[in-house]
Amino acid sequence: MKIAIFANKRAKSQAVKKKLYQKFVERHFVIDDKEPDVVVTIGGDGTLLSAFHHYEDKLEQVRFVGVHTGHLGFYTDWRDDEIDDLVISLQSDNRQSVSYPxxxxxxxxxxxxxxxxxxxxxxxxxxxxxxxxxxxxxxxxxxxxxxxxxxxxxxxxxxxxxxxxxxxxxxxxxxxxxxxxxxxxxxxxxxxxxxxxxxxxxxxxxxxxxxxxxxxxxxxxxxxxxxxxxxxxxxxxxxxRRIYFAKYRHTHFWRRVQDAFIGTEDENRMDL
The missing domain is CATH 2.60.200.30 (Probable inorganic polyphosphate/atp-NAD kinase; domain 2)
Structure with a gap:
């Protein structure tokens, strides 16, 4: 599998990129920024948007995976402290995907x-x-x-x-x-x-x-x-054309909406 890592310039994102790069090399993934099979973005939704436009001419061959280094976004399923699990998921990849219009x-x-x-x-x-x-x-x-x-x-x-x-x-x-x-x-x-x-x-x-x-x-x-x-x-x-996301652990859309705008039941529980 050929992997590209696309990160924003913030220090935390760059640190995660460096760590993830090392793990990919250790597990014999091919790092290929030009013709990747999977693009892993590190940052937030803005970073994924930038990656989408960067690889716009390759949407039919690329799947995206988002790692967030801040708040949970609508296009980022993984936290920065879960990259070991992400690498394991990539190793057992079955090419499943979810697509958006x-x-x-x-x-x-x-x-x-x-x-x-x-x-x-x-x-x-x-x-x-x-x-x-x-x-x-x-x-x-x-x-x-x-x-x-x-x-x-x-x-x-x-x-x-x-x-x-x-x-x-x-x-x-x-x-x-x-x-x-x-x-x-x-x-x-x-x-x-x-x-x-x-x-x-x-x-x-x-x-x-x-x-x-x-x-x-x-x-x-x-x-x-x-x-x-x-x-x-x-x-x-x-x-x-559509955008494709690797379906390792894709968060349900309405759960994303709830997390982004409402919060969990425990966060919103009030004493009556």
Missing amino acids: LLEVSVKYADSPRRERYLALNESTLKRNSATMVTDVYIGGELFERFRGDGLCVSTPTGSTAYNKSLGGAVVHPNLEVLQIAEIGSINNRVFRTLSSPMIVAPNDWITFRPGKGSDFVLTVDSESYHNRQICEIQYKVSK
């Missing part, structure tokens, strides 16, 4: 005849820097509304627990291959109206944004941002 982002710029395509694990947003953003929103090719406000967010099911949730969006189980649109600071009055509610869009539909003229729009795809180009149109749809 991804978001395909297709952008038509005014200065290019070809569309540029991006892939998101969590979400993509469209915002405007200097003025109210005015954007026509199409669902399945049909005009739905003209949005006015600060911006719009389109998220995947796994990304529904990230920025989308802070915008009041619903938490969606990743078994549902859907998209979600959440508004960012919409303007609603007697003149301008939007739905003013998050929307779950079916996988056979697609979402299209056609913003007004201007080069000060900012497009984000996960943690990457693209700006200073006039956007004619953005299309969002559920990608045919």
